[in-house]
Amino acid sequence: MAQAKKAASIWDVARLAGVSHQTVSRVVNGSPRVAAATRDKVLEAITELGYRPNRLARSLAGGAVESVTVLTADISLYGPEAALRGIEKAARALDWSVQISVLDPADTHSDADIIARLPRAGEPTIIMAHDEPGMRAKQVLLDTQPQAMVAIGPYTAEELAASPWLVGMDDGKAAAEATRYLLDLGHTTVHHLAIPTSTGTFGGGRAHRAEGWARVLREAGRPVPEPVPSGWTIAEAFKAVQPLVADPEVTAILCGNDHLALATMRAAHLAGRSVPGDLSIVGFDNTPFSAYTTPALTTVNQDFESVGRGAFELLRHRVDSSIPRPVPGWPEPELIVRETSGPPAEH
Amino acid sequence: MAQAKKAASIWDVARLAGVSHQTVSRVVNGSPRVAAATRDKVLEAITELGYRPNRLARSLAGGAVESVTVLTADISLYGPEAALRGIEKAARALDWSVQISVLDPADTHSDADIIARLPRAGEPTIIMAHDEPGMRAKQVLLDTQPQAMVAIGPYTAEELAASPWLVGMDDGKAAAEATRYLLDLGHTTVHHLAIPTSTGTFGGGRAHRAEGWARVLREAGRPVPEPVPSGWTIAEAFKAVQPLVADPEVTAILCGNDHLALATMRAAHLAGRSVPGDLSIVGFDNTPFSAYTTPALTTVNQDFESVGRGAFELLRHRVDSSIPRPVPGWPEPELIVRETSGPPAEH
């Protein structure tokens, strides 16, 4: 019955080593101003007692901030999940800790509830602002502690330039590129199965992918069909896309992400329409599975992991201005043509 | 330029409300022994100053522990991701915070590095022990702070009963069920594309899915082919499975998870083998996309989210013995027959 005896503190180590608590602190933090002999004594005491520093006490006492909280609505979505991975990697490299807090979309939490999630006032925070709960959290933190927050989301180049707390990729442009590609293939127009927008009570949230798609169609003088709204899940997408695959006039569908695209492929198959013969399908995000569907999915690659890393770097800069502002260096979204897209069938 | 003035503390509120700091604490924590008038004064001061409690200070001062750290090697894997979701939901319902720390498989971190990840000694921790780094972390924590840790992993009923810190599902049994199903369909034997095992320097880690599969074959007196080892990624699986799909003798493959199964479907397609006509494929985990592949994947459903929730409940019980031990109540793994499995082709 290993009794859970209290963990050793810096004072216990100090007593055992015959030095002051401050000297122990210096050793632990690698200060140069401590004699080699003393250091050894302290180190020995540390291993003997199994001492490990308490990070809570460290931050409380005003030591350097070494934690970041990620606010997101859904870690099962590929984008947020990959970005989280990037944040975590970058944080780990610097020995920062990562805390995640999931925003419940169904929940009617007040603004106070959102900030109550943070471990303390001024906690460095990264928000995945791709949907309504995220946009809302973004606004709350922008009002509360703008200097210690960064938001990740899809944004145009202008928005990015105007908001120093913003990190993201211009996926409107990427959607435009994909749409243009489909038109060039000979399709009269392109339909759009859309992910939920972040519009709502809070300004700034828009459907960038849908906008890029619509812009290209307008510029090309093509009819702009009403985008078909879908939820985030494959099941919802499968239901939503039915009218589209049933309509023989529809020859090309740009999907808001790869999961929606998979649902579309499935629906097309069940409706007896061949892909890409009768129907071209383009996804978004280059989710790992997309290269292995049959036929393999044409999609738009996005390096979310790098964006996550960039968000972390930017946050460090914003929290501590002595750290230089990072220059965003991740690749632009890029169309990856695989097997689900091709010229429309001859009439 | 909203100067980041220091956040209000409990003392500031006390001063403004004309009471002691302790009274503020009582109000914040909803103690009944405070007069209504006083409470109102305090609440007013709180909103006026925008006070929010500092969770770090709270835990430091010996308040109830309200955070849990999750140690995992890979959040992009469906199992850990879903379990994490379950943990997070359960934690959120109780206003606990969740911290995640990713174990780098490539990293040669020492045992000390692993526990250095924890915010403090005795931090309640849940470990995803499905692979080598996870098993290792499990062992370290078991040695260090057994009373404040819980591990999630695939285990047999006996192992579960023997280890009070263990939560999981018997996926060996599920693999057995799937194998039996394929044999009953008429296949002479079943091949296995295996996920990495957790065996290695640390005992206890085994390949439960592979064991369940092999056991059924032996019991049925069928040849037990060498399992084909694959990495976790789809790309690795695609490479690993090539010899299997190229071999016309192989008529049924049980895959270690749905991603491996997808790779197998793709490889089979490219090798000109029809599914399920020439080759039956069964996956594992019932990953969301699996119902929407073409053909739809036969797989084994596992309710990882419930397991995550169960792990959290068990952890609470272990940290605070006044909380009753939860009874594991999640559904057993269950075979879901869809379209990738069928009787072997006639010779």
Add this chain to the structure above:
DNA sequence: ATCAATGAGGTGAACGTTCACACGAGGCGG
């Protein structure tokens, strides 16, 4: 009228760190 019980609130220490400073011992230049 007295006394115990109860309700409302205050006081001081503790949690485990870091920060700002103070202090003595050598070394070195003048």
Add this chain to the structure above:
DNA sequence: CCGCCTCGTGTGAACGTTCACCTCATTGAT
């Protein structure tokens, strides 16, 4: 030989809470 700088180390106060205990009214029963 004196003053000053640097090195190594110690002292005490903070950080923002909670905990354990104390005090002072008020109440109600005896």
